[in-house]
Amino acid sequence: MKKYLVRRLLALLPVSLGVVTMTFAIIHLVPGDPVVAMLGETAGPADIVGMRHQLGLDRPLLEQYTVYLVGLAVGDLGESISYRKPVSQLIAERFPATIELAAAGMIVALVLAFPLGIIAGANPGGAGDLGAMGFAIVGISVPHIYLGPLLMILFSLDLRWLPLTGRGGLAHLVLPAVTLGTALAAILARMLRQSLIRVRESDYMRTALSKGMSARAALVRHGLRNALTSVVTVIGLQMGGLLSGTLITEMIFSWPGIGRLLITAIGARDYPVVEGCVLTFAMTYVVVNLTTDLVNAVVDPRVRIS
Amino acid sequence: MIARVRNPSLAIGLTIVSLVAIAAIFGPIFHHTDPLSIDLADVLAGPSRAHPFGCDALGRDVLARILWGARLSLSISVVVVTISLAVGSLIGATAALSGSRIDDLIMRGVDIVLAFPGILLAIALAAILGPGLIDLAIALTAMGWTGYARIVRGEVLTLREREYVLAAESLGASRSRLLMRHLLPGVVGPLAVQATFGIGGIIGAEAALSFLGLGALPPTPSWGNMLDAGRAFLLVAPHLTTAPGLAIGLSILGFNLLGDGIAQKVGHRA
Numbered sequence: 001m002k003k004y005l006v007r008r009l010l011a012l013l014p015v016s017l018g019v020v021t022m023t024f025a026i027i028h029l030v031p032g033d034p035v036v037a038m039l040g041e042t043a044g045p046a047d048i049v050g051m052r053h054q055l056g057l058d059r060p061l062l063e064q065y066t067v068y069l070v071g072l073a074v075g076d077l078g079e080s081i082s083y084r085k086p087v088s089q090l091i092a093e094r095f096p097a098t099i100e101l102a103a104a105g106m107i108v109a110l111v112l113a114f115p116l117g118i119i120a121g122a123n124p125g126g127a128g129d130l131g132a133m134g135f136a137i138v139g140i141s142v143p144h145i146y147l148g149p150l151l152m153i154l155f156s157l158d159l160r161w162l163p164l165t166g167r168g169g170l171a172h173l174v175l176p177a178v179t180l181g182t183a184l185a186a187i188l189a190r191m192l193r194q195s196l197i198r199v200r201e202s203d204y205m206r207t208a209l210s211k212g213m214s215a216r217a218a219l220v221r222h223g224l225r226n227a228l229t230s231v232v233t234v235i236g237l238q239m240g241g242l243l244s245g246t247l248i249t250e251m252i253f254s255w256p257g258i259g260r261l262l263i264t265a266i267g268a269r270d271y272p273v274v275e276g277c278v279l280t281f282a283m284t285y286v287v288v289n290l291t292t293d294l295v296n297a298v299v300d301p302r303v304r305i306s
Numbered sequence: 307m308i309a310r311v312r313n314p315s316l317a318i319g320l321t322i323v324s325l326v327a328i329a330a331i332f333g334p335i336f337h338h339t340d341p342l343s344i345d346l347a348d349v350l351a352g353p354s355r356a357h358p359f360g361c362d363a364l365g366r367d368v369l370a371r372i373l374w375g376a377r378l379s380l381s382i383s384v385v386v387v388t389i390s391l392a393v394g395s396l397i398g399a400t401a402a403l404s405g406s407r408i409d410d411l412i413m414r415g416v417d418i419v420l421a422f423p424g425i426l427l428a429i430a431l432a433a434i435l436g437p438g439l440i441d442l443a444i445a446l447t448a449m450g451w452t453g454y455a456r457i458v459r460g461e462v463l464t465l466r467e468r469e470y471v472l473a474a475e476s477l478g479a480s481r482s483r484l485l486m487r488h489l490l491p492g493v494v495g496p497l498a499v500q501a502t503f504g505i506g507g508i509i510g511a512e513a514a515l516s517f518l519g520l521g522a523l524p525p526t527p528s529w530g531n532m533l534d535a536g537r538a539f540l541l542v543a544p545h546l547t548t549a550p551g552l553a554i555g556l557s558i559l560g561f562n563l564l565g566d567g568i569a570q571k572v573g574h575r576a
Contacts, residue, residue: 018418026430137566141559143510145517145533146551149540157541244424248514252537263518266433278422278430285423 004297004304008290019282024068027275028061055081055272077279078272082265087276091258095280097167098257101180102246104173106235108181109188109242113231116185117192121227122219124197132189139186144245148179148252165254176253180245184238191234195227202226229300236292243285316567322560330380333373341370341527350543360545363535368549371527375550378528379557382439383508386446387501393447394454395497399485401455402462413459416452425449425511432520442521446508453500461493495572499565506561513554529554 035051036043043051052058056067071078077087120132155175156164163172199205200223208218247259254260258277265273297303311317334341339357348365351357359368401412419427428445435441465471471488479488515521516530524531529550536546 014414015417015421018414019421022418022422023430026427026434137559137562138555141506141562142555143513143551143558145514145530146547146555149533149537149547150551153540153544153547240420240423242423244426244429247424247426247429248518251518262429266429267519274430274433278426281426282422286421 001297001304005294008293012286012290015286016283019286020069020072020279021065023275023279023282024065026278027271028057028064072279077276080265080270080273082268082270083273087272090261090273091276091280094256094258094261097255098246098250098259100167100173101176101249101255101257102242104177105180105184105242105245105249108177109184112181112185113188113192116189117196118219118224120189120193121196121200121223124193129193133193136186136189139182140190142182144179144183144248145252147182148175148249151175151179152252167256176249176255179252180242180249183245184235184242187238188231188234192227192231195230196223199223199226229296232292232296232299236289236296239288239292240285243281243288247281313567313570315563316571319560319563319565319567322556323564326376326557326560327380329373330376333376334370337369337373339367339370341366341374342525343367350539350546352543352545359549360543362532362546363539363543368532368545371532372529372549372553374527375529375532376553376557378439378522378526379509379512379554382443382446382512383505386443386450386508386512387504389443389447390450390504391454391497391501394451394456395458395493397451398455398458398460399462399489402459402466403481403485409459412455416455419448419452422449425514428511428515429518429520432515437520437523439522439526442512442515445515445520446511449511450504450508453504454497457496457500458493461496462489465489465492495568499569499572502561502565502568506558506565509554509557509561513550 035048035055035057039047039051049058056064059067075088077091079085080087080090083090116132116135119128120136121129123129152164152175155162162174166172196219205218205222208222209215213221246257247262249255250257250259251263258280262274262277262281265271265277293303343366345361345365348357348361350363351361351365353360357367357369359372362368362371397412397416401409404412422430428449431445431448432442435445466489471484474484474488512521512528513530513533516528517534519531519534521530522528524535532550533547533554536543536550539546
């Protein structure tokens with residue numbers, strides 16, 4: 001396990017450097033002048049030169065990149081143009097809200113996925129299977145940008161059970177979490193069903209049943225446990241969707257996280273903030289991926305060897 | 307009793323996709339109301355005979371905007387998926403057929419692109435490129451090609467070891483002949499599955515970007531920006547969010563079912 005951990009941590013370096021470089025490249029190399037965009041078409045040449053100097057954009061690209069890398073090493077992401085605050089501070093203030101939302105979405109996904117997947121996988125072809133999988137295919141297809149407003153109409157405006165937008169107590173978290181978690185729940189339920197069906201055909205299940213274990217006990221003790229590894233893998237694969245889903249969910253529910261910070265910064269042409277947020281999202285994803293791989297290695301020893 | 311369909315996903319998916327495509331192609335011809343014409347007398351009007359889906363905050367006909375939005379959504383998705391498929395396959399095949407050093411280099415690049423979760427890369431690119439349809443297509447393609455590259459590389463690497471490929475190779479078949487005649491046919495199934503899901507995925511991503519103001523700009527009707535505009539009127543005019551929401555959901559559902567159906571048929575999972 002230690003060897004596997006070291007190998008995975010070492011592999012983190014090139015990917016992180018690649019992510020950092022690509023984020024830099026998107027902001028600095030893609031056509032379109034951020035300074036002109038920031039100041040507007042009416043800005044005079046003197047303003048443009050001044051702004052360019054202030055942001056260090058008049059220096060050679062390699063120097064800009066070096067300054068950027070050195071800054072990153074000490075946690076300096078530059079200063080926001082619209083907030084006049086360090087970008088790292090803006091992100092640090094909002095990061096917990098994003099993690100809270102993502103975690104809540106994950107909980108919703110798991111709470112929905114397990115019963116659905118088990119109902120479907122325990123009796124494939126039955127009415128429960130059809131219902132659960134019908135829900136799943138709809139859940140995968142309904143986009144966040146529709147599910148969010150739909151839930152708002154139903155639970156905030158009509159029934160008045162839950163607050164419409166913003167962050168606060170648990171009540172504020174419910175609708176955003178359901179909006180975010182439904183698609184993942186559907187994907188996980190389908191995955192769980194499939195692996196349960198595959199496990200049912202295995203020798204150890206036949207042995208368990210033939211030695212007189214009840215179908216239910218065999219399903220829970222052997223079926224679920226073996227199906228779990230593929231669920232963990234799929235959770236890892238779907239974390240990207242969950243993270244970029246938070247971005248959209250935050251916009252729908254005015255949730256004060258880094259997704260909303262990113263989108264408003266794009267609107268305000270606040271490029272240092274855009275750069276910092278994109279980098280934070282990507283690096284969070286890289287770390288989360290590593291974590292799921294490690295969890296998988298703990299759950300399934302075979303992973304460590306290959 | 308209805309006859310049991312062997313592959314219901316394929317049948318239902320194909321039906322939905324056909325309906326959406328017909329609506330996109332012929333809809334604006336039959337329902338020839340201008341999607342941009344403003345009529346202040348009809349502001350936020352509910353469904354009626356003249357406007358079956360009602361009118362938006364500027365009194366524009368929602369049905370016409372949905373139909374034109376379907377054209378935009380479908381054409382962008384098909385274009386983006388086609389380009390992603392071509393570029394991704396080329397890169398994947400190059401990786402698989404070149405030496406291990408080039409392969410490593412390419413796959414590292416794929417890993418880096420994949421390190422940007424979901425539509426983040428498209429959002430970042432769209433933010434810098436600015437809104438607009440061509441920029442939107444570029445941003446979505448930059449995000450979408452990796453899946454195809456991975457599939458083609460993986461399949462080609464396994465197919466290469468097959469006896470019929472080894473036989474052709476030892477008979478002196480050229481690299482391009484090997485690729486076109488022997489390797490490509492084996493990759494078509496998985497690619498078709500991936501591309502079908504891909505179209506649904508791009509429909510959703512395009513809608514999300516337009517919703518965020520990074521895609522098609524108003525007044526151009528797109529499902530995403532219609533949903534965004536409708537959010538201000540959730541209580542008084544829920545049809546403004548329902549219509550584009552159902553359009554997006556139904557289209558994605560159609561392509562997902564179709565993808566499931568094709569996967570079942572070719573025996574491959576994407």
